[in-house]
Amino acid sequence: MIDPKIKNVIEIKGLDTWYGSKQILSNISLHVERKEVMVIMGHSGSGKSTLLRHMIGLNNPASGSIKLLGKEITGLKSNELYELRKHIGVAFQNGALFSSMTLQENVELPLHEHTKLDHNTIRIMSRLKLELMNLSDNEDLMPAELSGGMLKRAGLARAVIMDPEILFFDEPSAGLDPVTSAELDDLILQLRDALNMTIIVVTHELVSAFKIADRITVIDNGQQIITGDKETIKKSTDPRIVNMLERRAMNDDIDADDYLNKLTRN
Amino acid sequence: MGTNKLQALSSIESVLIRLGIAGIFLFETTLTIVLPPYSLKPLIKQIAFIGARSLLVIVVAGLFVGMVIALQFYDTLVRFGSVSLLGSAVGLSLIRELGPVLTALMVIGRSGSAMCAEIGIMRVDNQIDALECMAIDPYRYLFAPRILAGIICVPILTAIFILVGIFGGYFVGVVLFGVSPGSYFQGMSDTVLNRDLFMGFSKSLVFGLLIVWIACDKGFNLHLDKHGAYGSEGVSRITTEAVVLSSIAVLFSDYLLSALIL
Numbered sequence: 001m002i003d004p005k006i007k008n009v010i011e012i013k014g015l016d017t018w019y020g021s022k023q024i025l026s027n028i029s030l031h032v033e034r035k036e037v038m039v040i041m042g043h044s045g046s047g048k049s050t051l052l053r054h055m056i057g058l059n060n061p062a063s064g065s066i067k068l069l070g071k072e073i074t075g076l077k078s079n080e081l082y083e084l085r086k087h088i089g090v091a092f093q094n095g096a097l098f099s100s101m102t103l104q105e106n107v108e109l110p111l112h113e114h115t116k117l118d119h120n121t122i123r124i125m126s127r128l129k130l131e132l133m134n135l136s137d138n139e140d141l142m143p144a145e146l147s148g149g150m151l152k153r154a155g156l157a158r159a160v161i162m163d164p165e166i167l168f169f170d171e172p173s174a175g176l177d178p179v180t181s182a183e184l185d186d187l188i189l190q191l192r193d194a195l196n197m198t199i200i201v202v203t204h205e206l207v208s209a210f211k212i213a214d215r216i217t218v219i220d221n222g223q224q225i226i227t228g229d230k231e232t233i234k235k236s237t238d239p240r241i242v243n244m245l246e247r248r249a250m251n252d253d254i255d256a257d258d259y260l261n262k263l264t265r266n
Numbered sequence: 267m268g269t270n271k272l273q274a275l276s277s278i279e280s281v282l283i284r285l286g287i288a289g290i291f292l293f294e295t296t297l298t299i300v301l302p303p304y305s306l307k308p309l310i311k312q313i314a315f316i317g318a319r320s321l322l323v324i325v326v327a328g329l330f331v332g333m334v335i336a337l338q339f340y341d342t343l344v345r346f347g348s349v350s351l352l353g354s355a356v357g358l359s360l361i362r363e364l365g366p367v368l369t370a371l372m373v374i375g376r377s378g379s380a381m382c383a384e385i386g387i388m389r390v391d392n393q394i395d396a397l398e399c400m401a402i403d404p405y406r407y408l409f410a411p412r413i414l415a416g417i418i419c420v421p422i423l424t425a426i427f428i429l430v431g432i433f434g435g436y437f438v439g440v441v442l443f444g445v446s447p448g449s450y451f452q453g454m455s456d457t458v459l460n461r462d463l464f465m466g467f468s469k470s471l472v473f474g475l476l477i478v479w480i481a482c483d484k485g486f487n488l489h490l491d492k493h494g495a496y497g498s499e500g501v502s503r504i505t506t507e508a509v510v511l512s513s514i515a516v517l518f519s520d521y522l523l524s525a526l527i528l
């Protein structure tokens with residue numbers, strides 16, 4: 001069903017989206033090539049997670065086109081969307097593990113639902129992935145018994161259990177210590193190189209982004225500022241990019257009266 | 267005045283839209299119940315969840331309700347000298363009204379609220395999004411077994427409630443007040459018609475559906491609720507709403523069904 005030679009596994013053109021009367025993303029256009037790591041950057045609230053949700057068909061855009069593995073997903077029938085989603089894996093910002101199941105049951109669920117493999121094979125496959133994520137000692141724990149970093153790795157293990165062609169990963173390093181987040185970065189590169197995955201990562205960690213990215217897209221306030229490889233980003237003269245790279249706060253000069261008005265408005 | 271009218275219209279409109287969404291929810295779930303593949307294990311798990319959770323309270327409540335209506339009827343009937351009617355009075359009121367309604371209210375408190383909170387937390391925590399991303403249909407995976415379990419369990423629990431209630435009534439009427447056991451059961455089997463049994467059964471079936479439908483739909487569509495918080499506060503709010511709404515739905519449909527069948 002899916003063309004294995006397709007070059008751009010994701011193609012977004014002119015995406016606009018709103019929450020109520022508030023525009024969240026405007027005129028986003030980008031593509032993701034097979035076997036690359038695309039990092040989406042931007043500060044908190046800029047619309048990164050929202051963009052990710054559109055790419056996997058969880059939200060519907062107000063206008064624009066989104067192609068996933070060559071197929072237009074806006075307005076797609078739900079069973080066709082599910083068919084398409086069998087080729088992707090999504091690791092959520094908070095892990096989103098099912099709280100009534102053990103770690104192992106969480107990871108095995110897609111295999112039980114989508115394959116006819118026998119129990120032992122499924123067990124071996126889930127152990128392989130848990131081993132890869134350094135979680136093999138914790139397979140019988142419930143999600144509530146895991147730390148934040150473990151939850152993230154567990155979510156990742158579940159996302160890659162079906163060996164998806166595209167992996168979406170929301171904020172791998174947010175809230176983790178530098179060592180653990182560096183480990184996750186290595187893991188992402190390993191997944192791309194060993195399992196040939198295309199990977200889309202949302203992050204606001206500069207170091208991590210430059211370590212894993214093949215290309216980077218920067219979003220600010222719902223506007224796409226730039227998309228390009230690391231060199232392009234570094235050479236950019238856009239003040240917002242320069243500020244971001246130099247970790248300078250993006251405070252515009254504020255008029256004293258305006259500021260006072262802002263604080264005292266009701 | 268114009269704005270008032272407009273506001274009223276738009277709130278009627280939003281209620282209608284919300285009802286439509288609930289209707290689609292039930293339709294989608296019914297489709298996955300009817301169409302293969304079928305799986306038994308999740309259904310059994312949900313039957314255990316609803317049944318086991320409520321069994322004890324149903325037995326205790328059934329016993330006391332049977333006892334108290336026997337007490338009340340005995341006191342009334344004795345004034346007319348017709349205590350022989352005690353069995354039919356207890357049987358009819360339990361089978362036609364009290365059994366189905368009180369069982370439904372108990373199940374709402376024990377299982378409906380828990381179910382709504384569970385689904386609501388899954389929504390808030392992105393677990394439902396995660397299901398959809400794994401290409402697992404939440405209607406099939408989460409709701410089909412719950413709705414089926416509701417329409418299987420509530421009639422069974424109702425039957426248990428009625429049986430225990432009849433024996434509670436027997437204890438008060440026959441053991442405490444000395445009504446003859448023969449007249450208690452004979453009167454009951456003479457007056458209870460198939461129509462009464464049908465009424466009790468169809469009510470419990472409808473109540474079972476209503477309870478699970480409202481609980482699951484409220485939790486699943488938590489994010490559509492525009493009034494107020496979305497996080498854990500949202501879960502507690504929709505759980506309360508689901509309990510109130512399903513109780514009212516049960517009492518209202520109770521009247522409708524009685525009027526329809528009588």
Ligand SMILES: Nc1ncnc2c1ncn2[C@@H]1O[C@H](COP(=O)(O)OP(=O)(O)OP(=O)(O)O)[C@@H](O)[C@H]1O
Binds near residue numbers: 044049
């Ligand atoms: N369900 C929702 N309803 C209304 N507004 C929302 C909703 N979800 C997000 N928003 C708004 O959309 C904007 C973008 O949110 P989004 O979650 O995409 O940001 P983000 O870039 O992922 O931020 P972070 O780095 O903090 O995760 C924010 O201003 C947020 O207030």
Ligand SMILES: [Mg+2]
Binds near residue numbers: 049050093171
């Ligand atoms: Mg985010």
